[in-house]
Amino acid sequence: MNGGALAIDRARARLLDAAGLDDAAIARALGELAGGGADLADLYFEATSMRSWGLEGGRVTQGGFVMRQGVGARAAHRGQVSFAHSADIRESALLDTVRAVRTLERRGETGRHSGGIALDRRAGGHDLYPAVDPVAVEDATAWIAILKRIDEQARSHDPRVVRVDANVRATDTTVLVADADGLLAGDVRPMTILSMVVIAEHNGQRARGQAGLGRRAGLDGFDTAEIDAMVATATRMALNNLDAIPAPVGEMPIVLGPGYPGVLFHEAVGHGLEGDHHRKHLSAFDGKVGERIAAPGVTVIDDGGIPGRLGSLGIDDEGIAPDRTVLVEDGILTGLMQDRLNAGLMNARSTGNGRRQSYAHLPMPRMTNTFLANGTADPADIIASIDRGIYATEFDGGQVDIVTGRFNFTTIEAWLVEKGRLVAPICGATLIGVGHEALRHISMVGDDLELDSGMATCGKQGQSLHVSVGQPTLRIDRMMVGGQAG
Amino acid sequence: MTRLLSQTETELREAAQLAVELAGRRGARARASVHHEAIAKIAARGGEVETAERSGSQGLGLTVFHEGRRGSASTAGFDRAAVERVVAEAMLIAGHVQPDSDADMPAADALAFSGPAPVLYADSPRGPESLLDAATTMNRIAINIAESDDRLRAGESVAAATEGLWALATSDGFCRSAMRSNDMRWTVMLAHDEGGGTSDFCQSQERRVDGLSSAEQLAKTAADRARSALGARSLDSRRCPVLFEPRVAATLVGELAGALTGTAQHRRMSFLPDPVGRGVAAPHLDLHEDPFEPLGLASGGFDSEGIAGSSRAILRSGVVEGLFLSSFTARKLGMASTGNADGYYNLRLSSTAESGDWHEMLQMLGTGLVVTQFQGGKTDPASGNWTQAVRGLWVEDGHVVHAVADVTLAGTMAAMLNGIRAVGRDVERMGAIRTGSILIDDMRVGGRA
Numbered sequence: 001m002n003g004g005a006l007a008i009d010r011a012r013a014r015l016l017d018a019a020g021l022d023d024a025a026i027a028r029a030l031g032e033l034a035g036g037g038a039d040l041a042d043l044y045f046e047a048t049s050m051r052s053w054g055l056e057g058g059r060v061t062q063g064g065f066v067m068r069q070g071v072g073a074r075a076a077h078r079g080q081v082s083f084a085h086s087a088d089i090r091e092s093a094l095l096d097t098v099r100a101v102r103t104l105e106r107r108g109e110t111g112r113h114s115g116g117i118a119l120d121r122r123a124g125g126h127d128l129y130p131a132v133d134p135v136a137v138e139d140a141t142a143w144i145a146i147l148k149r150i151d152e153q154a155r156s157h158d159p160r161v162v163r164v165d166a167n168v169r170a171t172d173t174t175v176l177v178a179d180a181d182g183l184l185a186g187d188v189r190p191m192t193i194l195s196m197v198v199i200a201e202h203n204g205q206r207a208r209g210q211a212g213l214g215r216r217a218g219l220d221g222f223d224t225a226e227i228d229a230m231v232a233t234a235t236r237m238a239l240n241n242l243d244a245i246p247a248p249v250g251e252m253p254i255v256l257g258p259g260y261p262g263v264l265f266h267e268a269v270g271h272g273l274e275g276d277h278h279r280k281h282l283s284a285f286d287g288k289v290g291e292r293i294a295a296p297g298v299t300v301i302d303d304g305g306i307p308g309r310l311g312s313l314g315i316d317d318e319g320i321a322p323d324r325t326v327l328v329e330d331g332i333l334t335g336l337m338q339d340r341l342n343a344g345l346m347n348a349r350s351t352g353n354g355r356r357q358s359y360a361h362l363p364m365p366r367m368t369n370t371f372l373a374n375g376t377a378d379p380a381d382i383i384a385s386i387d388r389g390i391y392a393t394e395f396d397g398g399q400v401d402i403v404t405g406r407f408n409f410t411t412i413e414a415w416l417v418e419k420g421r422l423v424a425p426i427c428g429a430t431l432i433g434v435g436h437e438a439l440r441h442i443s444m445v446g447d448d449l450e451l452d453s454g455m456a457t458c459g460k461q462g463q464s465l466h467v468s469v470g471q472p473t474l475r476i477d478r479m480m481v482g483g484q485a486g
Numbered sequence: 487m488t489r490l491l492s493q494t495e496t497e498l499r500e501a502a503q504l505a506v507e508l509a510g511r512r513g514a515r516a517r518a519s520v521h522h523e524a525i526a527k528i529a530a531r532g533g534e535v536e537t538a539e540r541s542g543s544q545g546l547g548l549t550v551f552h553e554g555r556r557g558s559a560s561t562a563g564f565d566r567a568a569v570e571r572v573v574a575e576a577m578l579i580a581g582h583v584q585p586d587s588d589a590d591m592p593a594a595d596a597l598a599f600s601g602p603a604p605v606l607y608a609d610s611p612r613g614p615e616s617l618l619d620a621a622t623t624m625n626r627i628a629i630n631i632a633e634s635d636d637r638l639r640a641g642e643s644v645a646a647a648t649e650g651l652w653a654l655a656t657s658d659g660f661c662r663s664a665m666r667s668n669d670m671r672w673t674v675m676l677a678h679d680e681g682g683g684t685s686d687f688c689q690s691q692e693r694r695v696d697g698l699s700s701a702e703q704l705a706k707t708a709a710d711r712a713r714s715a716l717g718a719r720s721l722d723s724r725r726c727p728v729l730f731e732p733r734v735a736a737t738l739v740g741e742l743a744g745a746l747t748g749t750a751q752h753r754r755m756s757f758l759p760d761p762v763g764r765g766v767a768a769p770h771l772d773l774h775e776d777p778f779e780p781l782g783l784a785s786g787g788f789d790s791e792g793i794a795g796s797s798r799a800i801l802r803s804g805v806v807e808g809l810f811l812s813s814f815t816a817r818k819l820g821m822a823s824t825g826n827a828d829g830y831y832n833l834r835l836s837s838t839a840e841s842g843d844w845h846e847m848l849q850m851l852g853t854g855l856v857v858t859q860f861q862g863g864k865t866d867p868a869s870g871n872w873t874q875a876v877r878g879l880w881v882e883d884g885h886v887v888h889a890v891a892d893v894t895l896a897g898t899m900a901a902m903l904n905g906i907r908a909v910g911r912d913v914e915r916m917g918a919i920r921t922g923s924i925l926i927d928d929m930r931v932g933g934r935a
Contacts, residue, residue: 053582061586063579067571068545068562084540087562104538104614140582206754206868247873249723249896249932280531282641282676284683360541399862403676403685406891408875410864428864430894430932432875480720482873482894482932 006131007314008122011176011186015045015069019089026178027116029073029091033098034117034180037110038075040340042179044317045071045089046359049135052169055147058155062167063140072359073097075105079345085360119178123185123321126314128307129216131188134170142219143168146194150231154198157235160242163199168192170219177319185319190216191310191466194230195455200238209238210412214310214454214466221308230453237394237413240425247429247483248416253386254431254479255417257393258379260452262471265300266370267400267407268435271460273327273335274353274365275342277402284405284435285333293333294439297375300328302337304352304368310454310466311369313352322352322368328439339365357463367458371470375445379473382444384420390429390481391415391422405435430482438476446473490524490612490649493544495663498522501564502655505548508573514550514580515591515657519790520564521545523650528617530625531642535618542648550576554585588817591791594658596813596823598794603787604778607665608694612647616695620645620671624701628673631709637716638709641674641685647695660792668783669695673704677712684718686711686859691917693781711858714879718891721880721933727854727907728895728929729847729881734857735835735909735924736916741865741872741899742767743830743919746806748815750867757870757899761806767903770839773801775808777831784832784918788825795825800833804904835921837909847910847923849884855931856881857895870899894932902926 016022026043034041047069054062071094072085084100086093137143150166171191178184195212211234215221256264277283285293294300304313304322313322318340325335338346339354342365355366383391391414398409411429415422451470458467502518509516524542528535546569547560557579561568625643632638646669653663672689688707690699699707730738742758750756758766777795779785788794791813799807811819812827842850856879863874873896879886897905910922 059584059586061583061589063557063583065559065572065575065579066561067568070562080535081537082539083537085542087544100540104540138578140578144582208866208868249894249930251934282685360543362537362539396864397862401685401861403683404891406861406875408862410862410873412864427869427871428866428873430863430873430875430896432861432892432894434892480892480894480932480934482875482896484871484873484896484898484930 007188008186010131010188011174014047014174015089015176021089021091023119024116025091027119029094029098030178030180031113031116032095033073033075033101034113035109036075036077036102036105036107038077038180040076040344041074042177042318043071043073044359045176046173048171048173050169050171051135052167053140053143053147054167055151056165057163058151060144070359071097073101074362075101076341077105077107081341081362083362117180118182119184121181121183123183123315123319126321128305128312128314129190132190132218133172134190134192134218135172137219146227150196150227153228153231154196154235158239160200160202160239161198161235162201164196166196168194175317177315177317179319183319185315187314190218192217192219192221193454194222194227196230196234198234198238200242202242205242207238207241207244209234209236209241212453212455216308216310216312240413244425244427245416247426248390248481249483251478251480253389253475253477254481255382255386255389255391255473255475256471257391258446258448258450258473259470260394260456261392262371262452262469263395263398263409263456265372265471266367266458266467266469267398268438269300269327270302270367270370271400271402272405272435273337275336275338275346276365278336279342279346282402284403288333291333292331293436294328294331295442296331297445298328298331298439298442299326299373300370301326301373302367302370306369309369309451309468311367311468313368316352316354317356317363318350318354320350320352320354325351337365337367339363355465357465361463364460366460366465367467369451369468371449371451372445372472372474374447374449374472377444377446379446379448382446382473382475383417385444385475386417386420389417390426391417400435406432407435408432427484432480432482438479441477442474443477444475448472490526490647491522491651492524493522493651495651495653495665498651498653499655499661499663501546501569502653503661505546505569505573506655506657508570509548509550510657512573512577514552514577516548516550517591517656517791519547520653521650523648525646525648526612526614526617527644527646528614528621529642529644530621533622533626533629535622536642538614546572548572548576550580551591552577552580554587555580555583556589557583589814591656592793592813592823597658597660597792598788599660601787601794602778603664604782604785605780606693606785607667608781610667610669610695612649617645617647624671624673624705627701628675628705628708631705632675637677637679637713639676639678641676643673644671646670654790654792656792662788664787667693669693669698671698671704673708675708675712677716679716681717684712684715686715691783693783715877715889718877718889720892721890721931723933724931725928726931727851728926729851729854729856730924731856731858732912732914732921732923733916734860735921736919737860738924739833739835739919739921742903743810743833745867745899746800746809747829748809748811748819751809752815752818755867757867762809764806765804766806767801767804768906769804770837771801771804771906772799772836774834775800775831779832782832783915784830786831789827791827793823793825793827795831830918833919835909839908841908841911844910844912844923847908847912847925848881850908850925851881852884853882855890865899872897872899872902896930896932
């Protein structure tokens with residue numbers, strides 16, 4: 001696919017040529033940016049465009065187009081960060097932005113870079129996704145045809161389906177990173193997301209199902225079998241939820257199905273292993289590297305290099321190729337996710353997890369694709385092992401309190417399990433727990449690892465990013481379930 | 487005089503009018519909205535500056551109306567080439583969506599060409615130096631408080647200021663603009679004991695600096711909140727009365743208002759279907775909307791269609807008197823726009839029932855759960871089924887016994903609204919919403935057993 005090698009040329013053309021900038025201008029700006037003696041200084045140029053179409057009740061009711069670009073300038077000195085950005089990237093605006101950073105730094109001229117910074121380092125290429133611009137497909141009929149097919153398929157599935165909303169959104173993000181260590185790196189990050197909501201109605205009851213598919217690809221990156229599976233998932237969820245009974249209340253064993261329920265590890269483990277939370281001693285896992293934090297058999301990995309996934313990056317937003325970081329290995333805490341700033345302050349090295357929502361935001365250690373590795377249990381045996389509990393297959397996001405490790409998730413598709421059998425679907429149950437306790441109560445890990453379908457997003461300090469989460473089917477012996485029953 | 491902005495109101499109005507004019511040349515009617523916002527933010531930790539940021543955003547959003555069809559596009563750049571591209575993209579979209587007469591522009595006589603424009607901007611010190619002083623001073627106060635109690639540690643203290651401009655132009659000749667300001671302070675406190683760690687914060691947000699809570703008040707409240715959350719434990723599952731602190735009570739008011747929006751109503755995704763004229767909450771409750779409160783955090787002279795809101799009752803004696811409608815959702819429901827295309831303006835929940843300050847509300851609670859934080863959960867908009875993981879305090883005979891965590895609360899919004907026994911006089915403002923603490927007689931608590 002050659003996403004990396006082409007990317008730098010496209011990034012130059014899209015960002016620099018259009019603004020009349022060249023390497024020499026960037027070198028001068030970096031020299032000024034680092035002039036206060038910064039130990040980390042970088043410029044992040046970004047251009048993003050987005051095209052969307054929406055179908056409601058069989059009619060094309062919405063279309064959208066968005067374009068934006070800009071540059072963020074950052075200088076850090078012993079952990080003190082100064083940052084400014086501009087939506088204008090012509091040289092005069094770039095220099096104004098750099099001067100704004102220097103003013104915020106309140107440091108005199110301590111490091112001289114007369115003539116600027118030599119940009120003599122380049123990032124390597126990658127094969128994770130193609131350097132294509134999915135937004136460039138202006139022919140609306142191609143987008144609308146897919147949405148109409150989704151609508152027709154869902155309606156024909158069952159007469160109780162009364163409404164289908166379907167959306168497609170394609171995004172092109174082109175970035176260029178230049179830093180005071182002489183790095184110039186670029187990436188072209190395509191993204192296309194299909195999503196749908198199904199409303200089913202029967203005997204006066206209304207219920208909702210939802211599903212989606214997201215890829216680092218253009219519209220041609222989806223095959224019809226995948227789209228059909230998405231339609232089947234959303235429709236099944238809506239129909240199941242029509243018959244849902246109130247969720248049970250109390251502490252009980254739970255089984256989490258494969259795929260998106262892996263958000264448990266994103267929330268309960270991943271956020272607590274981000275370098276900034278450790279540097280500031282905020283994480284419930286602070287000081288526990290090398291210690292057992294989970295049951296044997298629990299291995300959690302963050303891997304930004306899985307082809308096509310929305311959490312994958314050829315380079316992170318600091319120009320570094322993401323690692324495959326083993327966070328927990330057979331129950332032992334083994335790794336943290338780092339960006340340059342926090343790695344530098346913790347005498348560690350960046351793991352390529354420096355990510356930012358846009359040029360207007362500061363990078364932080366963020367997850368990419370985070371998942372629980374396969375175990376050996378048969379998923380059917382895991383469900384059969386439950387005397388009374390719940391089996392959850394889809395959640396509507398989740399939250400974690402970093403300091404206490406307390407997390408919660410609310411199900412949008414789940415079943416009551418009795419004597420090893422699924423008894424009935426249940427309405428939204430809220431699962432709550434403390435990360436390190438839940439990890440110790442994992443007793444069975446299945447052999448059916450799946451990543452989510454490409455709809456996962458992650459919020460941290462007001463910045464939202466696309467990620468992937470995943471897991472095989474697993475059993476947790478004790479979890480608090482809150483619902484309406486009892 | 488503005489401290490942060492780099493563009494003028496005139497420049498924004500001209501950009502909006504240019505977009506409308508270019509759309510007009512292609513035979514379309516149009517509406518253009520342009521915003522420019524500048525932010526300065528300083529975060530301090532350990533007595534020193536940790537991050538210093540100058541940021542902001544800008545954008546031009548255009549909606550064209552052509553032969554019964556609508557298309558929208560937006561750009562962050564206002565130069566002529568960008569505006570021309572946006573017009574072309576919006577026209578392309580309008581060429582493909584299906585016609586919908588309900589999606590047309592509002593009639594010109596519905597627009598607020600003139601009329602009350604609440605003050606949304608106040609001059610205040612907002613330069614980086616002022617914010618640096620504010621953040622480091624607040625952080626030093628927090629550190630001093632933490633030094634007096636070995637269970638406490640000061641987290642970050644943040645001072646942030648925003649100044650913004652907004653202009654709206656339409657092909658009916660409407661062109662108005664507004665300048666806004668916003669000042670924020672918050673401070674975080676961490677608390678540890680043998681049972682583990684916790685954290686909490688306190689924040690203040692106003693449109694002028696001199697309206698903000700003092701640094702001492704913020705640091706002291708954050709410390710009190712963090713300390714009181716130590717030693718938290720779960721409860722046995724039970725039914726009991728629940729008192730929601732004002733900052734969480736505002737979320738409940740927001741859920742009620744959300745169910746009364748035009749979008750929820752016309753999509754039938756509201757737990758209050760066909761609510762106008764119907765009693766949906768306890769009969770001692772009133773909910774009032776005021777778009778025109780000077781320096782109100784959710785004030786505005788007109789919405790993004792150019793239509794003014796009005797000072798009015800949303801709930802009177804528990805009965806719904808009004809919805810929050812745009813021209814589109816109003817047509818779908820056979821009603822008239824209420825000037826709420828961007829959601830609700832300032833809301834105030836009040837009650838004619840017995841009330842009291844915080845301590846009196848604890849007495850009225852008697853034995854039950856105080857909710858101090860929602861940690862996550864879900865409201866099903868269609869059924870009103872509501873569940874939340876919460877943090878709080880267990881109270882017996884009006885006295886706090888211990889902190890509570892690892893419990894869920896569940897109910898239905900309809901039953902909760904009807905079950906409100908009292909609204910406290912401890913009124914706080916959380917963004918658009920003002921409310922005191924809310925006491926609900928009987929809710930389901932899910933705990934360990």
